[in-house]
Amino acid sequence: MKTIRMSIIGFGAVGQGVAKVLIDKKDYLESIGLDFKVVAIADSRTAVVDLNGVDLTAAISRKSAEGTVGSEKTTGLEIIETIDHELVVETTPTNIVTGGAGLHNMLMAFKHGRDVVTSNKGPLAMKYGELMETSNASGSVFRFEATVGGAMPVLNLARDVLAGNKITNVEGIFNGTCNYILTRMMEEHAPYGQMLAEAQELGYAETDPTYDVEGIDTACKLVILANCVFGMNATHEDVTITGITKITPEALLLAxxxxxVIKLIGEVNDSRINVAPKLVPIDHPLAVGGSLNVASVQTDLSGPITVTGRGAGSIETASAILSDMISIYRE
Amino acid sequence: MKTIRMSIIGFGAVGQGVAKVLIDKKDYLESIGLDFKVVAIADSRTAVVDLNGVDLTAAISRKSAEGTVGSEKTTGLEIIETIDHELVVETTPTNIVTGGAGLHNMLMAFKHGRDVVTSNKGPLAMKYGELMETSNASGSVFRFEATVGGAMPVLNLARDVLAGNKITNVEGIFNGTCNYILTRMMEEHAPYGQMLAEAQELGYAETDPTYDVEGIDTACKLVILANCVFGMNATHEDVTITGITKITPEALLLAxxxxxVIKLIGEVNDSRINVAPKLVPIDHPLAVGGSLNVASVQTDLSGPITVTGRGAGSIETASAILSDMISIYRE
Structure with a gap:
């Protein structure tokens, strides 16, 4: 049995999802020789630290009942700096302007030789090159499947499963909110505003939907793909973006x-990074409905490989984090 | 650089595809530290052996010009038995009645501690348990991504990318011939016989199409999934099968x-293995057209993950073989 001491930095929906998954999968993980011992959890205001292993069930209950995970005032950054552990699971909220606390957390982790698994797009969309250099210099492993498409496994598919293939293009639907709105507009022949309101009521869209509907979220994911799959050093400023707010029910009907169908398609290859609404044939693998995400990876040997899955959800995202954790430490 | 001595047993379209891919990807493979040295190639009548490395370009030319790969009368089985090498790539034709030469080749490889990568469904659909026991006993690695859906990476997706997930159900379109015929029947409102004839003309269907259109090929792939993903010990006799020959254009139009749309769907889970035409919503990820294959893997954490790709083609199948080869030997 290999024991991996880890911290969870950020204890919102995704961080709690990771804790839940670690509880549920304890027996399975032991069966493949892995014992993930959480020695610290931090949220934005408090922390809990226990070098013998934090009681995860109690931590989730406390966060739910009191809004904070612990009684200590230690920050995530201090935990990463001072507590001896191998793996930082970084699940603080995405900030695409500065990279947020996540960027400092990741750099601190690499500085101390700790591996990082994250769902946090901000630092990767802003400072990919610096993060990779720092992690390489310290020999840390850095994995971020959960940042692009939640449970839809596009990065690891490209790296492991399609090994030997040269990837020439990636395109897809990387935002479930936009897909939901466009799918419902087509089904109901209803205008954008009405279906946005429905999506907001159902919790598929934020009160301020700009980040999703203007294509910014999709752009961030494309930047990560551009850097990780195509070896660029792009930021979200390198992306040409058109959102979905101008799409009409008439256009959808004509299509x-x-x-x-009309879908908000993100596309990345050697020469461009682009987000825009596009026509997709109804029986094409990219034409998936509801709030699903989909990515089509064009390869030299295998042709196009398309993968579809849930792009969001705390357990789905935690599952992508878990698969990264397993891939790092499994013999 | 790690040198892996290998044989290619079976030198039809897929075996030649493997040779071509090894030529094209030589630099890439060296860049990841792998040197695959082909020490022998056998077709059904002849063989070429060179312990310093067979000239692959010459072997392909000779096969094309003369119909045979070499001048030696050695069989594949003898090569596996007598020549010292680490990896057997087994690409002889599928035989689902006896398992064919492939079964003997694989068992001989395992007996001598050699790893096996194959595209040959027959032995796996007939004798999965015996093959796994024998390979485990000798410590050989046995990989067969190419047997299910060609370039569509369902087995390795389930094993590596979805690690940590419990897989509860797999369903999909595993036969491109049937998908092509059904797609064209819907597009043209034409009867089965006419679109079968078209598929035969274009080379998508065999002169005797029974194996594809009656669902037997799909059944074999489901058996491999049942054994590999669900740990059963099934054979194709355990599958309930209905083919596509009774589908009418009227039924497709009503749908x-x-x-x-109507698709030939194969489904496998703990309690059943089933092939039958089914209704699929037009915007569902399984509703892909043309001759594509698709598999939807239901998981406990990630929900459904669907993957689509080309189910056949010599280079596509060779690509799946190459990804298995890399996954075995890459550090």
């Missing part, structure tokens, strides 16, 4: 009559 | 008017 439908010709056997097409 | 289409309600927003559905």
């Amino acid at each position: 439908q009559n010709d056997g097409y | 289409q008017n309600d927003g559905y």
